[in-house]
Amino acid sequence: MSLMKTFLGASAALALTAGAALADPAVIFDLGGKFDKSFNESAFNGATRWAEETGGSFAEVELQSDAQREQALRRFAEAGNNPIVMAGFSFATPLSEVAGDYPDTSFVIIDGVVDAPNVRSIIFSEHEGSYLVGMMAAMASETGTVGFVGGMDIPLIRKFACGYAQGVVAVNGDATVIANMTGTTPAAWNDPVKGSELTLSQISQGADVVYAAAGGTGIGVLQTAADEGILSIGVDANQNYLHPGQVLTSMMKRVDNAVYDSFSAGMDVPTGLEVWGIANEGVGYALDEFNADLVTAEMQTTVDEAAAAIAAGELSVHDYTSDESCPALTF
Amino acid sequence: MEFLTIIQIGDSTIRLAIPLLLACLAGLFSERAGIFDIGLEGKMLAAAFLAAAISFVSGSAWIGLLAGITISILLSIIHGLASITFRGNQLISGVAINFLAAGLTVVVAQSWFSQGSRTPQLSGSARFEPIVLPGALSRMREIMEASPMAQLYSELISGHTIIVYIGFLAVPLSWWILYRTRFGLRLRAVGENPAAVDTAGISVVRLRFAAVAIAGILCGIAGAYLSTALQAGFTKDMTANRGFIALAALIFAKWRPWYAMGTCLLFGFFFAIDNRFQNIQMPALWFVIICVALAAGMLFYAIRRTRLDMVVLGGFAVVLLAVAVAVVFGTESLSAGIKLPTQLTQSLPYILTVVVLAGFVGKAIPPRAGGEAYVKER
Numbered sequence: 001m002s003l004m005k006t007f008l009g010a011s012a013a014l015a016l017t018a019g020a021a022l023a024d025p026a027v028i029f030d031l032g033g034k035f036d037k038s039f040n041e042s043a044f045n046g047a048t049r050w051a052e053e054t055g056g057s058f059a060e061v062e063l064q065s066d067a068q069r070e071q072a073l074r075r076f077a078e079a080g081n082n083p084i085v086m087a088g089f090s091f092a093t094p095l096s097e098v099a100g101d102y103p104d105t106s107f108v109i110i111d112g113v114v115d116a117p118n119v120r121s122i123i124f125s126e127h128e129g130s131y132l133v134g135m136m137a138a139m140a141s142e143t144g145t146v147g148f149v150g151g152m153d154i155p156l157i158r159k160f161a162c163g164y165a166q167g168v169v170a171v172n173g174d175a176t177v178i179a180n181m182t183g184t185t186p187a188a189w190n191d192p193v194k195g196s197e198l199t200l201s202q203i204s205q206g207a208d209v210v211y212a213a214a215g216g217t218g219i220g221v222l223q224t225a226a227d228e229g230i231l232s233i234g235v236d237a238n239q240n241y242l243h244p245g246q247v248l249t250s251m252m253k254r255v256d257n258a259v260y261d262s263f264s265a266g267m268d269v270p271t272g273l274e275v276w277g278i279a280n281e282g283v284g285y286a287l288d289e290f291n292a293d294l295v296t297a298e299m300q301t302t303v304d305e306a307a308a309a310i311a312a313g314e315l316s317v318h319d320y321t322s323d324e325s326c327p328a329l330t331f
Numbered sequence: 332m333e334f335l336t337i338i339q340i341g342d343s344t345i346r347l348a349i350p351l352l353l354a355c356l357a358g359l360f361s362e363r364a365g366i367f368d369i370g371l372e373g374k375m376l377a378a379a380f381l382a383a384a385i386s387f388v389s390g391s392a393w394i395g396l397l398a399g400i401t402i403s404i405l406l407s408i409i410h411g412l413a414s415i416t417f418r419g420n421q422l423i424s425g426v427a428i429n430f431l432a433a434g435l436t437v438v439v440a441q442s443w444f445s446q447g448s449r450t451p452q453l454s455g456s457a458r459f460e461p462i463v464l465p466g467a468l469s470r471m472r473e474i475m476e477a478s479p480m481a482q483l484y485s486e487l488i489s490g491h492t493i494i495v496y497i498g499f500l501a502v503p504l505s506w507w508i509l510y511r512t513r514f515g516l517r518l519r520a521v522g523e524n525p526a527a528v529d530t531a532g533i534s535v536v537r538l539r540f541a542a543v544a545i546a547g548i549l550c551g552i553a554g555a556y557l558s559t560a561l562q563a564g565f566t567k568d569m570t571a572n573r574g575f576i577a578l579a580a581l582i583f584a585k586w587r588p589w590y591a592m593g594t595c596l597l598f599g600f601f602f603a604i605d606n607r608f609q610n611i612q613m614p615a616l617w618f619v620i621i622c623v624a625l626a627a628g629m630l631f632y633a634i635r636r637t638r639l640d641m642v643v644l645g646g647f648a649v650v651l652l653a654v655a656v657a658v659v660f661g662t663e664s665l666s667a668g669i670k671l672p673t674q675l676t677q678s679l680p681y682i683l684t685v686v687v688l689a690g691f692v693g694k695a696i697p698p699r700a701g702g703e704a705y706v707k708e709r
Contacts, residue, residue, distance in 0.1 A: 033448065035448055184677075190567060193561050197606045201606050204339050204471055219562075219564075
């Protein structure tokens with residue numbers, strides 16, 4: 001019996017050390033999928049960059065359904081991964097339940113806020129970045145009507161739309177912003193056919209620049225915009241290369257930097273709430289060889305001035321999520 | 332409402348209805364032969380993927396279409412083997428096909444193209460381009476400035492891909508095959524009473540396999556339409572439950588080809604409306620009138636029916652009246668506009684299907700031998 005105990009004890013100790021040795025960071029992707037050319041892909045790029053630079057390895061999982069969130073979190077925590085980064089607002093509820101059970105593990109949630117001593121919450125000022133691309137849209141538009149196609153109808157996406165509309169109105173007070181949402185279920189992140197239909201309907205209402213903040217659905221939006229010869233604006237990652245010369249710009253949300261930063265910090269990742277905005281380069285617009293001909297010097301100066309004003313705190317962009325209302329757009 | 336808006340909604344209706352229509356006809360052939368087919372979604376998805384992948388590799392959308400049809404037929408044959416040859420449960424086999432397609436497309440796409448479970452963007456002849464009829468305009472912004480007749484011609488009649496015309500031709504063809512040929516008669520018979528067909532010396536197994544193969548062809552076209560005509564490439568789960576909506580349409584259409592076209596156009600119309608007017612503004616008075624009229628209609632209908640109908644429809648009517656009353660007291664004035672949420676239009680196809688299934692608008696009777704494997708007497 002005592003021999004048995006020794007064995008059990010030894011194996012338990014072995015398991016524990018094995019767990020501790022395996023302190024690789026982990027990243028959990030949300031339902032849109034790792035390669036959505038957008039939000040999740042950005043997170044993946046950040047993780048890959050860290051792995052390439054440090055030679056380290058990381059664990060990852062792509063969720064297939066809402067029910068797997070807590071399970072994935074617990075599995076990584078049990079396996080000793082640290083820190084565990086999750087991309088997506090939907091993790092807020094499961095994480096607030098799980099975080100307390102693993103006080104020695106650091107968690108990083110992007111796009112959501114969880115108040116716990118071992119959680120770092122990173123949220124982005126998407127409204128500020130959207131404001132900038134909204135200004136560019138208004139300057140590039142000839143008809144004075146611009147469009148917005150959102151993914152799932154949630155406050156976060158309305159925050160994008162609201163910032164965008166404010167930017168448009170700031171440049172052209174008479175401009176019309178048509179905002180549509182793809183749906184109310186997670187399927188709305190992966191329906192390019194509906195994205196195309198929404199874009200066509202916006203074009204027929206006069207829109208000649210369309211901003212897509214819709215994950216995989218955005219692929220359809222950008223495609224239709226290119227087919228119909230109007231401009232589009234990408235989101236999260238730099239999507240300019242998808243249709244060279246036809247994507248005006250992309251609203252970059254540096255999820256990759258957030259993941260990279262957290263992975264680099266390792267186990268001593270700072271906890272608490274952080275807001276990444278224009279001031280600390282958490283959001284911005286993309287300029288590269290694919291859209292160089294579309295962005296005029298005047299456009300760039302105006303937008304850069306606005307960016308500087310926002311960074312300095314002289315210009316404030318209304319955040320939809322602060323009071324669930326938008327001065328420039330009704331939903 | 333402008334004339335152009337109406338035309339555009341019509342155009343959008345057609346685009347959205349075609350994949351539904353093809354999938355619905357696929358289900359029709361299969362179910363008329365007594366094989367329930369939950370796997371429409373999976374077959375469409377697999378076909379969408381392979382059509383896009385092969386189009387990209389070969390540079391020809393037609394070869395892609397053939398590849399899509401091939402994979403769809405293969406999945407149909409798996410369904411047939413499981414449920415006809417081995418007499419397994421048809422629903423479970425169909426669900427398995429859906430899982431198989433959802434998983435395999437992503438995995439194969441990732442290892443093949445390494446673009447994140449997506450195929451590369453298709454361009455040129457790798458994609459079904461819209462057929463622009465002589466004299467028609469192709470771009471939305473040019474069409475907007477044209478005269479009404481030119482708008483009608485350019486938008487509604489011209490500018491569709493060849494698959495749209497194939498889809499509409501499939502309807503009379505299906506009707507002719509099912510109701511005017513010997514094969515069609517036998518196919519319908521095998522779904523109603525396979526024993527009788529067997530007694531007449533005709534192979535039940537062969538007929539049912541033929542039916543699921545036809546379903547495979549139609550699903551293949553539907554899938555290829557999504558990825559190589561409507562879109563320029565495959566993205567994960569791009570069918571977005573259209574296969575299941577097609578099943579709902581099949582029930583609504585009472586397993587008849589022409590009704591299937593009407594139903595799919597109606598469902599497509601709902602989706603087009605939903606895309607165009609996300610939130611419909613309606614004067615409160617109108618809304619109240621519609622609610623009360625619906626409630627009155629239901630009650631009037633139910634009075635002459637059985638007690639069960641009375642209870643169910645009465646319940647619906649009470650809910651509608653309650654909504655109407657709430658609106659009357661909830662808004663300041665009856666002429667003020669109220670917002671109909673977009674979810675209402677999105678759920679209309681399902682609500683209508685439930686209403687039909689419950690037997691309120693005529694009876695929807697499925698083929699009698701549907702869902703049962705045929706066991707030959709020994």
